[in-house]
Amino acid sequence: MNVDGKPTRTLWLDQDGTGVCILDQTRLPHELVIRILHTADDAAHAIRTMQVRGAPLIGATAAHGLALAMRADPSDDGLAAAHGLLLATRPTAINLRWALDRVRAALAPLAPAEREGAARRLAVEICDEDVAINRGLAAHGLPLLQEAWARKGRRGRVEVLTHCNAGWLATVDWGTALAPVYAAHDAGLPVHVWVDETRPRNQGASLTAWELARHGVPHTLIADNAGGHLMQHGYVDLCIVGTDRTTARGDVANKIGTYLKALAARDNGVPFHVALPSPSLDTSLRDGLQEIPIEQRDPSEVTHISGLLPSGELASVRIAPAGCPAVNHGFDVTPARLITSLITERGVCPASEEGLRALFPERFPAP
Amino acid sequence: MNVDGKPTRTLWLDQDGTGVCILDQTRLPHELVIRILHTADDAAHAIRTMQVRGAPLIGATAAHGLALAMRADPSDDGLAAAHGLLLATRPTAINLRWALDRVRAALAPLAPAEREGAARRLAVEICDEDVAINRGLAAHGLPLLQEAWARKGRRGRVEVLTHCNAGWLATVDWGTALAPVYAAHDAGLPVHVWVDETRPRNQGASLTAWELARHGVPHTLIADNAGGHLMQHGYVDLCIVGTDRTTARGDVANKIGTYLKALAARDNGVPFHVALPSPSLDTSLRDGLQEIPIEQRDPSEVTHISGLLPSGELASVRIAPAGCPAVNHGFDVTPARLITSLITERGVCPASEEGLRALFPERFPAP
Numbered sequence: 001m002n003v004d005g006k007p008t009r010t011l012w013l014d015q016d017g018t019g020v021c022i023l024d025q026t027r028l029p030h031e032l033v034i035r036i037l038h039t040a041d042d043a044a045h046a047i048r049t050m051q052v053r054g055a056p057l058i059g060a061t062a063a064h065g066l067a068l069a070m071r072a073d074p075s076d077d078g079l080a081a082a083h084g085l086l087l088a089t090r091p092t093a094i095n096l097r098w099a100l101d102r103v104r105a106a107l108a109p110l111a112p113a114e115r116e117g118a119a120r121r122l123a124v125e126i127c128d129e130d131v132a133i134n135r136g137l138a139a140h141g142l143p144l145l146q147e148a149w150a151r152k153g154r155r156g157r158v159e160v161l162t163h164c165n166a167g168w169l170a171t172v173d174w175g176t177a178l179a180p181v182y183a184a185h186d187a188g189l190p191v192h193v194w195v196d197e198t199r200p201r202n203q204g205a206s207l208t209a210w211e212l213a214r215h216g217v218p219h220t221l222i223a224d225n226a227g228g229h230l231m232q233h234g235y236v237d238l239c240i241v242g243t244d245r246t247t248a249r250g251d252v253a254n255k256i257g258t259y260l261k262a263l264a265a266r267d268n269g270v271p272f273h274v275a276l277p278s279p280s281l282d283t284s285l286r287d288g289l290q291e292i293p294i295e296q297r298d299p300s301e302v303t304h305i306s307g308l309l310p311s312g313e314l315a316s317v318r319i320a321p322a323g324c325p326a327v328n329h330g331f332d333v334t335p336a337r338l339i340t341s342l343i344t345e346r347g348v349c350p351a352s353e354e355g356l357r358a359l360f361p362e363r364f365p366a367p
Numbered sequence: 368m369n370v371d372g373k374p375t376r377t378l379w380l381d382q383d384g385t386g387v388c389i390l391d392q393t394r395l396p397h398e399l400v401i402r403i404l405h406t407a408d409d410a411a412h413a414i415r416t417m418q419v420r421g422a423p424l425i426g427a428t429a430a431h432g433l434a435l436a437m438r439a440d441p442s443d444d445g446l447a448a449a450h451g452l453l454l455a456t457r458p459t460a461i462n463l464r465w466a467l468d469r470v471r472a473a474l475a476p477l478a479p480a481e482r483e484g485a486a487r488r489l490a491v492e493i494c495d496e497d498v499a500i501n502r503g504l505a506a507h508g509l510p511l512l513q514e515a516w517a518r519k520g521r522r523g524r525v526e527v528l529t530h531c532n533a534g535w536l537a538t539v540d541w542g543t544a545l546a547p548v549y550a551a552h553d554a555g556l557p558v559h560v561w562v563d564e565t566r567p568r569n570q571g572a573s574l575t576a577w578e579l580a581r582h583g584v585p586h587t588l589i590a591d592n593a594g595g596h597l598m599q600h601g602y603v604d605l606c607i608v609g610t611d612r613t614t615a616r617g618d619v620a621n622k623i624g625t626y627l628k629a630l631a632a633r634d635n636g637v638p639f640h641v642a643l644p645s646p647s648l649d650t651s652l653r654d655g656l657q658e659i660p661i662e663q664r665d666p667s668e669v670t671h672i673s674g675l676l677p678s679g680e681l682a683s684v685r686i687a688p689a690g691c692p693a694v695n696h697g698f699d700v701t702p703a704r705l706i707t708s709l710i711t712e713r714g715v716c717p718a719s720e721e722g723l724r725a726l727f728p729e730r731f732p733a734p
Contacts, residue, residue, distance in 0.1 A: 225624025
């Protein structure tokens with residue numbers, strides 16, 4: 001999407017094709033810093049430290065990480081080591097395994113000398129596919145916003161609440177949950193986004209608010225605690241969130257706190273949609289609550305917050321007593337029963353095995 | 368309660384009886400700063416800037432504020448002006464009006480020369496009553512924790528989740544929601560508290576975590592987003608929160624985000640209790656969602672966070688893009704249907720008019 005009028009992606013090859021350029025998302029919204037990944041270690045570091053994050057972008061970066069690994073060591077051992085290194089970076093997003101397995105399967109039959117080029121071509125293909133998938137989410141999600149607008153008698157604004165960042169910064173371009181929002185905005189629909197700040201890492205405050213502002217989409221930042229109150233008072237027409245992994249029956253792992261918003265949406269009759277690009281679908285699992293691994297991150301993300309000092313310097317401040325114990329679960333699981341629909345690149349479906357099977361029959365064993 | 372072994376209150380008269388000492392809660396958990404209020408303006412400033420906060424403590428401070436006003440100007444005009452000044456500081460907690468109206472009603476018939484002394488005696492009485500009420504909450508709430516402990520077969524710990532700060536720092540002493548927790552801990556019950564950090568002002572991280580640590584109660588800080596996940600996985604035995612105002616039918620206004628936790632508690636079969644000291648009961652209202660005024664505070668509380676730099680200095684950092692629009696509702700309303708019980712100083716009752724009427728018949732008109 002646009003950064004102050006200039007179309008921008010989150011990841012691209014540098015001019016001589018040897019490095020992979022990324023926007024360092026740990027510096028947003030305060031600084032636009034581009035970093036260049038030269039090795040699989042660089043890619044693993046970028047994923048682990050959340051310089052890149054968001055399930056689709058994690059997958060795309062991992063694919064490029066394998067390509068970088070093949071330049072250094074295209075042997076079978078090199079391939080296995082890089083696959084293992086990258087897979088261990090983050091546990092919850094299924095796109096990571098999906099992308100790594102896909103690249104490894106394509107490379108394994110090839111002679112080592114062919115692997116670097118093939119890996120890079122496939123990584124670029126995965127990136128372009130991501131953009132195409134997200135355009136599909138935009139196309140299939142847009143009618144949900146148009147219908148909300150019609151239900152309001154085309155008065156006021158379509159009020160969307162989103163959690164965390166499932167915008168273009170979470171993908172290569174367009175985003176997942178925000179793809180329909182961008183499509184609506186670009187089509188002239190008056191859309192406004194309530195942006196959950198999304199503690200503890202504040203991806204809403206730092207990334208969603210930033211990218212919406214850069215593209216010119218009206219929005220308002222709120223504390224995560226505020227969404228229920230807004231829904232109780234009729235200020236939210238629909239919720240759209242992303243997903244790090246969705247099971248065969250439609251249980252959705254997404255950023256911690258998503259479940260609370262789904263409960264509030266149900267209690268207030270607000271539609272709750274999940275934007276699900278098919279690489280985030282994991283049909284090997286059924287019960288999301290029991291089966292999806294939930295990442296536990298460093299407690300310091302809860303006890304400390306980074307931001308910009310009045311002097312213009314970035315700094316981390318401690319907000320809890322010294323030595324305060326904390327836990328930091330990165331994701332929660334929203335059961336399918338709370339989800340109005342899944343928005344996929346092949347259409348919108350109920351959050352159920354039947355719904356998913358109808359759109360993605362090849363992903364399910366024959367009944 | 369104890370601060371590192373020393374019994375401490377949030378508010379007390381200074382040695383010569385002319386000033387009112389408070390703990391400046393905007394400096395916690397990083398510094399223990401005592402401020403002395405000498406005028407009604409000082410008291411209004413302390414309430415408005417949240418040097419003191421929490422419904423019961425707001426009421427107690429306002430009562431002392433009227434006493435300070437009577438020293439400067441005990442005329443009828445002085446009384447009316449100070450009542451108006453203090454009432455305008457915060458809109459949601461009903462204790463503020465309750466305390467101010469009570470003191471004004473006691474002073475109005477008196478000669479001006481008698482008012483200062485009478486106001487101070489009544490303010491001290493209100494503070495002592497608050498402590499007595501909270502001991503009542505402790506006594507009536509303790510069995511809820513003992514029952515939870517028995518249900519677990521007296522294994523592990525009693526896991527309590529609380530939101531915001533309804534501990535002794537929100538009152539003169541003991542607290543409301545935390546009063547039963549302190550009673551349980553002091554009685555040797557193994558209790559552990561999940562502390563919601565409570566964005567945007569982080570009263571959980573800065574106050575609840577601090578006071579629990581100082582008294583020695585085991586606790587763990589979590590992001591507000593995490594409570595649903597913890598309840599889904601059985602890590603919470605009961606929730607206890609405070610209230611800024613509860614209506615005749617048991618709708619509860621409390622810190623923004625309380626409603627989301629009540630929804631998660633219901634969805635997971637976790638009891639959700641509200642500690643309701645009777646001065647927070649407002650029987651003049653029925654429908655909390657429509658009738659309780661909800662304070663909107665400065666958006667900068669959402670876009671900026673204060674904390675301690677590694678250098679030991681306090682600083683405010685911006686966590687959102689420059690100029691990012693934000694809204695900041697301070698409270699939300701949890702409908703009575705989501706509340707398991709109200710813990711009052713006269714006993715535990717259902718969150719309903721019948722329940723409240725049975726305990727506080729004098730507060731309701733005859734049916």
